[in-house]
Amino acid sequence: MNKLVLVDGNSIAYRAFFALPLLNNDKGVYTNAVYGFTMMLLKVIEEEKPTHMLVAFDAGKTTFRHNTYGEYKSGRQKTPHELSEQFPYIRKVLDAFNISRFEVENYEADDIIGTLAKQAEAQEWDVKIYSGDKDLLQLVTNKVTVSLTRKGVTNVETYNVDGIKEKYGITPEQIIDMKGLMGDSSDNIPGVPGIGEKTALKLLKEFASVEKVLDSIDQISGKKMKERLEENKEQALMSKELATIYREVPVDINFDSMNFGEYRQEDVVDLFKELEFNSLLDKVGGEESQPELIEEKLDFEFITEIKAEHFASPAALVIEVLEENYHQADIISVAIVSEAGNYVFSAETALGSEQFIAWANSSEHKKWVFDAKRAIVALGWKGIELNGIEFDYLIASYLLDPSVSSHELADITKRQGKKSVEYDETVYGKGAKKGVPSQDILHQHVVRKASAMYELKTELEQALEKNEQKSLFEDLEMPLSIILGKMETTGIKVDTSFLEQMGQELSEKLQELEAKIHELAGVKFNINSPKQLGEILFEKLNLPVIKKTKTGFSTSADILEKLKDKHEIVELILHYRQLGKLQSTYIEGLLKVVYQDTSKIHTIFNQALTQTGRLSSTEPNLQNIPIRLEEGRKIRKAFVPSEKGMSILAADYSQIELRVLAHIAKDEKLVTAFKEDMDIHTRTAMDVFHVKEDEVTSNMRRSAKAVNFGIVYGISDYGLSQSLDITRKEAAEFIERYFETYPKVKDYMENVIEQARENGFVTTLLHRRRYLADITSRNFNLRSFAERTAMNTPIQGTAADIIKKAMVDMATKLKEEKLESRLLLQVHDELIFEVPDHELEKMKKLVPEVMENALSLDVPLKVEVEYGATWYDAK
The missing domain is CATH 3.40.50.1010 (5'-nuclease)
Structure with a gap:
């Protein structure tokens, strides 16, 4: 059937x-x-x-x-x-x-x-x-x-x-008669004024249709009802027609x-990955089809005894690590391709060779690598310092077009019109089946990688030159990758006893909260069970039902927030959940990723991921430790200097994106506000609401802050209304007043969109690009998203460039001054250092000086510096 x-x-x-x-x-x-x-x-x-x-x-x-x-x-x-x-x-x-x-x-x-x-x-x-x-x-x-x-x-x-x-x-046919009588406000179908669903159904059960109701007005009781039907006959018939x-x-x-049947699983999986629907991937699971291995073999020598003749400069170098998390991971193979030849070494042969180690250490011998940071860290854990890195194919590909979904070497070669490298997944498999293949396949794979890199460098260099990105590549991203590699290897020390103690304290607080919640509920129940919680809140305590789901009452955070003033139990439940997440995700989660032999966390900084150029952090994500809740902020107390006699120093850019906006838009009011070191949100509130500084209320400043941070992202009246809990009309009026106050911001937004249409991309001040294929699309929805991206990218991307430049400049300064202080983390607009106490006074002056001069703008960059015994104390 x-x-x-x-x-x-x-x-x-x-x-x-x-x-x-x-x-x-x-x-x-x-x-x-x-x-x-x-x-x-x-x-x-x-x-x-x-x-x-x-x-x-x-x-x-x-x-x-x-x-x-x-x-x-x-x-x-x-x-x-x-x-x-x-x-x-x-x-x-x-x-x-x-x-x-x-x-x-x-x-x-x-x-x-x-x-x-x-x-x-x-x-x-x-x-x-x-x-x-x-x-x-x-x-x-x-x-x-x-x-x-x-x-x-x-x-x-x-x-x-x-x-x-x-x-x-x-009957189903009478649904249109019901709509004819009662109308439909969502479709603006008028119906008969004063008649709702209940009355409409009553009339239809007696007279069957709109037409028969209108023919039988005399038989209907109620003078007002008769008058309404008589006066709106045509409207009722029209409403029925509209609803039909x-x-x-x-x-x-x-x-x-x-016909619905088979679909290409690869297409669905790729789209889910693009949209980050990771939780749905299992639902379309199964084995993806794998491409055939490249049949043509590449000649190479497998070296068992290393000699000086195997090294030439420059050379393409592959340090092959199987694991995604390459910290303390096994190196499974090494390949070098240069004018001297194509060579493959076992990891034991390479890492045990003094000649290889000396060559890796040498800054004179130039190396071309894919993912310099990964190679630096992988060798760093083996006690080998990798110097002389001149070119990184991952970074080059990322700068040339950050919008592409993959920068794997196989993809880079394909984009250059070649198919000379297999995908890692093809060679190693994935998931539970991932592993090292036979030696023949492994050696062929790594030497193909090195050979492709050796051939591709000139093409990628020329592309960077054409894009005016040579300086961005050589002076910013390449040195940054080396800095990040050292930061990852250094890691940040964690006081595990403090985390364990905090976990115990949270457990006790959770027990206290649980007891209070049970007392208010009058019964013991599982607070973590949405079903049981819903029954307590909405059946036993009779709180107003806002939303129901397939499994019962919704008890999501946004629902509970709306019920906070209805019963004191709600606030306790919200707090219970927050503390529970802190304990499981952050206390227990961080304890699991502390390296036993270093007592440190070695996060991974993703340098070639975001389209705006910002760094991200994974395994674990140290940029996402919650700090709004005091208990969350306290987690930072666990991050301490690696040695006694040192402090943690934190340096944070103040409102860097708004300062970049002021510079790029050249808006006099914004520029003046920053030059006079005014609170920018207060200044905006004064200008938009036309009040004096002492008349700015907290709500005014909050509204101004929401618009300041949202406007350049193309925030809509809907988005602002959700943020401020106001009507869309009020939000639209606020946005309009903002643009009247800062007309050059609006000019910037219009101009950058026009430039994007002409060029197909937008750039940061340091020439980082973001391509916008849909900026000229006839499809309004695709085009509007591209326009919003065009407005945002130069701002957020330039802010990312500035903090990266500050990291490079600081590394240079630390080396020049022969300081022992070390950069440990980058968290959004903040740099975290560990500083020997005898360098503290110098670093308190040096860090803001370097960071504030990372890039010259029309407005001053402002950096706030704090320090203390822990990361918590440095804020």
């Missing part, structure tokens, strides 16, 4: 967007609607097992219904750009799953669904419709059922003919094209 599933794309997307908090991937793409929509799709595919499937979308704002009633849907607010930007990705998801999608000018998705449902029913097919709009209930028949989303996306309520009769007491789904749409599509 054929089974057709039809999905109302716009309706489900809207439901998903407003049901889930705003999410975005590391490229800044909003994904909450896409995620919710995808969850619904996976559920439908699993539960319905359709033979045919189609998702219908509205083609535009205007439909044939506007010819009948010009105000149709006019009351709807403009779609937030955070949602509209996601529709192209929803379509990408459908294409990846090989699910048909369709839209027709002048018609709505409902009309397409109605037409196809009618045609399928005529062929005796079973039809299942998914939507959030109960208008579609009019399509229900013995062969057609409708599932409506309820409280979220995947929680649905399914209706057949009996279900509609049970719920409303009418048109089922004769000229759909140029056949049922064969809606």
Whole structure:
């Protein structure tokens, strides 16, 4: 039996967007609607097992219904750009799953669904419709059922003919009569004023249809009711017409094209990775197809006895490490390619050779590597210092185009028109099956890497030169990779006894909180069980229900925040959760990643990941330790100097992105405010609200701060309204006043978008590029996201360049001054050092001096320096 599933794309997307908090991937793409929509799709595919499937979308704002009633849907607010930007990705998801999608000018998705449902029913097919709009209930028949989303996306309520009769007491055909009488505010269908659902249903149970109700006005009791019906006859009939789904749409599509079966798993997996839907990858799991190994073999010598003749300068060097976390990892092979020849060494041979170690140490012998930081750290743990690194293919590829999804060497060679290197995953496998292959395959793989690098350098250098990025590469990113390698190897010491003690204290606090919560609840229950917690809050304590999910009451953090003033138990539960996360994620989590032989944490700094140029931190992420809660801030007390007689010194850039904005936009008011060292949020509040400094309230400053930090990211009225908990109208007015106050900021935003259209990319002050393929797209949603990115990247990217430049300058200064102080961490706009006490006074002056002069701007860069016995004390 054929089974057709039809999905109302716009309706489900809207439901998903407003049901889930705003999410975005590391490229800044909003994904909450896409995620919710995808969850619904996976559920439908699993539960319905359709033979045919189609998702219908509205083609535009205007439909044939506007010819009948010009105000149709006019009351709807403009779609937030955070949602509209996601529709192209929803379509990408459908294409990846090989699910048909369709839209027709002048018609709505409902009309397409109605037409196809009618045609399928005529062929005796079973039809299942998914939507959030109960208008579609009019399509229900013995062969057609409708599932409506309820409280979220995947929680649905399914209706057949009996279900509609049970719920409303009418037939599916009478749904349009009900809408004709009561109207529909969401579609701006007027109906008859004063008639709601209850009255409409009562009338229909007695008279069956709108027409018969209007023909029987004399038989209806109530003078006001009669008058309303008499005065609004035409409006009632028009409302019924507007609510009626048109089922004769000229759909140029056949049922064969809606076949649903196989889809390319690789396409779905790649898209999920791009969108960072990591939790969904298992749902589309299985083994991905692997490409064939390159058949053509490369000649090389496997060296068992190292001689001086094996080394020439320059040389492409491969230090092969299998593990993603390369700290203390085994080196499985070494390859060197130069004019002297193609050589492969076992790790034991290379690392045990004094000649190899001397060559690695030598700054005179120039090395070309892929991921210098990885090579430096891998050898560093073996006690070998790698010097003389002249070129890094990973960094070069990243600078040339940070938007590409992969900078693996195999991808770099492909982009240069060659296929000479296998993907690591092809050679080593992945997951549980990952491992070292046979010696022949391993040796061929590493020598191919080294050979490809030796051949590619000139092409990549020329590309950097063409992009005006030679200085960015040579003077900033290359020296930074070496600095980061040393920082990773150095690590930061952790007082594990303090963490353990703090964990014990948190356990005691959690027990105290648990007891208080149970006392207020009047019963013991599992606070970590959403189901039990929901029953306590909403059934036993009768708190107002804000949201229900498939499994019961929603007890998410945003829901509990709205209930804080309803009962004192809510505040305690929120605190309990915060402390629980601190204990599990940060106390226990950090203790697990302390290296036993160093008593330190050796995080990994990702230098070639973000499109803005910012560094990120993983294994563990030390940039994400929560500091808003005092208990979270206390975790920083565990980070201490590696030796006695040293202090931790923290130097933090103050409002660096706003200072960069002031410089780039050349807005006199912003520039003056920074030059006069005013609190920029107070200054903005004064200018926008037209008040004196002593008249600025905390709410005014909070609003100004939200706009200051949001405006350059293309914040919308919707985004600002969510941030400040105000109406979209108030948010729009605030944004308008901001631009009136700082007109050159608006000019900058318009100009940078225009430049992006002309060039296809935007740049930072140091010529870091970000390509924007969709900046000229005809698709509004793709184009608007690209425009927002164009506004943001020069600001955030330049701020990233500045702190990187400060790191390089500080490393140079420490070496020149022969200081023992060491740079340990970079956390957003902050640098963390460990400083011997006898260098403390010097470093307190030197660090801000170097950081504030990293780049010359129209406004002063400002650095705040603190120090203490721990990282906590340095703030």
